[in-house]
Amino acid sequence: MPEDREPNAAEAASVNIAPHVLIAGAGIAGLTAALFLAKSGWRITICDREPTLAEVGAGLQLAPNATRLLQEIGIVDDLDDIAVEPNALKVWRGLNGEQMASAPMGKKAHERFGAPFLVTHRADLQNALIKRVNTHPDITLRLGLRLVDIRESEASIAGLFEVDDGPEIRIEADLLVGADGLWSRARTLAGLPAPPRYSGKTAWRTIIPREEAPVFAREADVNLWMGPDAHLVHYPVCGGRDINVVAIIEDDWRDEGWSAPGNPDVLASRFRSWCNKARDLVGAAESWKRWALVDRAPESRWSRARMTLLGDAAHPMMPFLAQGASQGIEDAAVLSTLLRKVHREGFPLATALRQYDTVRIPRSARVQKAARQQGQIYHFDGIKASLRDTALRMLPGDTLMQRFAWIYEHNALGPDV
Numbered sequence: 001m002p003e004d005r006e007p008n009a010a011e012a013a014s015v016n017i018a019p020h021v022l023i024a025g026a027g028i029a030g031l032t033a034a035l036f037l038a039k040s041g042w043r044i045t046i047c048d049r050e051p052t053l054a055e056v057g058a059g060l061q062l063a064p065n066a067t068r069l070l071q072e073i074g075i076v077d078d079l080d081d082i083a084v085e086p087n088a089l090k091v092w093r094g095l096n097g098e099q100m101a102s103a104p105m106g107k108k109a110h111e112r113f114g115a116p117f118l119v120t121h122r123a124d125l126q127n128a129l130i131k132r133v134n135t136h137p138d139i140t141l142r143l144g145l146r147l148v149d150i151r152e153s154e155a156s157i158a159g160l161f162e163v164d165d166g167p168e169i170r171i172e173a174d175l176l177v178g179a180d181g182l183w184s185r186a187r188t189l190a191g192l193p194a195p196p197r198y199s200g201k202t203a204w205r206t207i208i209p210r211e212e213a214p215v216f217a218r219e220a221d222v223n224l225w226m227g228p229d230a231h232l233v234h235y236p237v238c239g240g241r242d243i244n245v246v247a248i249i250e251d252d253w254r255d256e257g258w259s260a261p262g263n264p265d266v267l268a269s270r271f272r273s274w275c276n277k278a279r280d281l282v283g284a285a286e287s288w289k290r291w292a293l294v295d296r297a298p299e300s301r302w303s304r305a306r307m308t309l310l311g312d313a314a315h316p317m318m319p320f321l322a323q324g325a326s327q328g329i330e331d332a333a334v335l336s337t338l339l340r341k342v343h344r345e346g347f348p349l350a351t352a353l354r355q356y357d358t359v360r361i362p363r364s365a366r367v368q369k370a371a372r373q374q375g376q377i378y379h380f381d382g383i384k385a386s387l388r389d390t391a392l393r394m395l396p397g398d399t400l401m402q403r404f405a406w407i408y409e410h411n412a413l414g415p416d417v
């Protein structure tokens with residue numbers, strides 16, 4: 001078996017070489033972690049099972065808790081022409097098209113939370129991260145390598161990777177970070193038991209060119225439509241050239257991918273009792289991709305010896321607070337702060353990883369729980385829906401965002417670590 005031999009931490013220290021971290025998974029969390037860890041003085045090898053990181057996915061919302069961190073690694077500037085800073089969050093009643101609330105975003109939210117809310121295409125964010133990763137002298141990105149196993153010793157850890165047409169590859173490092181998403185192999189290798197929890201909901205997503213979208217959907221706003229057993233979210237992406245639409249419906253279908261085709265007629269039938277605007281929006285798309293919504297219960301630890309997790313591998317969550325990517329970005333920032341101490345101050349790795357778990361698990365678990373609850377609220381029917389809607393109509397717009405200030409104003413580079 002070919003071995004990509006790296007000096008281990010002790011050897012590295014003796015010749016003053018930076019310690020080496022191996023990241024499995026080049027999604028948003030893994031790539032962000034690579035850039036943060038490089039700032040902390042580590043050398044990084046980041047591997048993804050995909051031979052090319054193709055333009056997959058659709059819209060992602062980036063809240064101030066994430067953009068404040070992305071600013072630190074230059075990514076917000078890179079997204080300047082591509083990401084959109086929405087003006088408002090507008091909440092609509094799906095059955096009759098009534099606008100029930102509008103919360104200011106844009107400049108006001110930027111000032112309030114100290115960083116912008118942005119909406120972007122997942123592929124645009126991933127490409128911006130890859131560009132930085134590819135030009136960084138301390139980061140090596142390797143594609144077509146699927147993590148299958150690990151070998152551990154006291155002094156190092158090795159990841160074993162399958163490649164399509166060749167022998168297994170072994171890459172040795174001081175630390176292995178599993179950033180391999182919802183169906184994480186690293187998580188299994190770390191012995192973490194929480195099974196996937198199917199939510200009984202599926203997400204259907206599509207991108208509609210701006211000029212083909214209904215006029216009301218072209219505004220630079222994030223829109224949320226709520227109705228019995230379903231909701232819709234839409235906002236512009238790609239500098240406003242396209243409109244990202246996600247429909248969430250109650251549905252027990254299960255599949256592990258992100259890109260199963262969805263039948264537009266089936267979706268349209270689920271919205272047939274909704275108002276014209278909502279039906280026009282659903283009907284404007286020619287094709288849909290769908291995925292089953294899955295999370296896992298929080299664990300009491302993510303780390304062991306020379307291994308840890310981040311992003312969806314650690315804390316997959318429902319998308320109803322749009323925090324999946326943002327929480328992975330927080331993980332990356334916290335881990336890099338602690339690993340800087342390992343490299344520069346001789347802080348023990350075990351202590352750093354313990355602290356990482358202590359800081360990150362309660363926060364991501366709180367967001368996971370809040371996201372699950374939010375999904376129930378969006379799909380209320382009958383009296384519960386009436387009470388929710390009355391409260392929304394009475395609530396000043398600012399208060400709507402304020403409810404989640406604990407998420408948005410958080411600074412993962414702050415004094416907790």
Ligand SMILES: Cc1cc2nc3c(=O)[nH]c(=O)nc-3n(C[C@H](O)[C@H](O)[C@H](O)COP(=O)(O)OP(=O)(O)OC[C@H]3O[C@@H](n4cnc5c(N)ncnc54)[C@H](O)[C@@H]3O)c2cc1C
Nearest residue numbers: 025027028029048049057058146147180181311312324325
């Ligand atoms: C293809 C795809 C499309 C998505 N589309 C959307 C979307 O449209 N909207 C949305 O809100 N969220 C989407 N997501 C999810 C969203 O990106 C994540 O929830 C969030 O960004 C957290 O990112 P992550 O890096 O932890 O995980 P992910 O984004 O899932 O990235 C994990 C990475 O690990 C790689 N990987 C998996 N197993 C292995 C292995 N054994 N060895 C090596 N590499 C491995 C995967 O190829 C992937 O690149 C998508 C994710 C993926 C992978």
